[in-house]
Amino acid sequence: MSHTLDLATPSSPTPTTGINTEGLAEFLRRFFAPLxxxxxxxxxxxxxxxxxxxxxxxxxxxxxxxGVIFYVPNIIEVTAKAIAGALGIK
Numbered sequence: 001m002s003h004t005l006d007l008a009t010p011s012s013p014t015p016t017t018g019i020n021t022e023g024l025a026e027f028l029r030r031f032f033a034p035l036x037x038x039x040x041x042x043x044x045x046x047x048x049x050x051x052x053x054x055x056x057x058x059x060x061x062x063x064x065x066x067g068v069i070f071y072v073p074n075i076i077e078v079t080a081k082a083i084a085g086a087l088g089i090k
Contacts, residue, residue, distance in 0.1 A: 029071060036067070 040063045047056035069075060084090070 033071070036070075 040059075043059060044056060044063075047053075047059060
């Protein structure tokens with residue numbers, strides 16, 4: 001005779017598998033790198049042809065900052081850990 005608890009528990013646990021995100025960041029970097037470079041090039045050429053040197057320099061600095069954030073491996077994780085450590089959060 002079975003007990004009630006034995007009937008309530010599943011006989012074999014089903015493994016839960018999530019979405020496989022291994023290599024997702026690398027795929028996105030390879031996908032968006034040419035698009036990012038094309039947009040930066042077109043906008044930079046526009047600023048140079050219109051002779052807006054100040055905006056050109058500002059744009060290049062911003063483009064370099066965005067490039068570093070997205071293309072240096074683990075920069076977001078390292079920055080988040082550094083900020084959390086500075087705030088005393090573990």
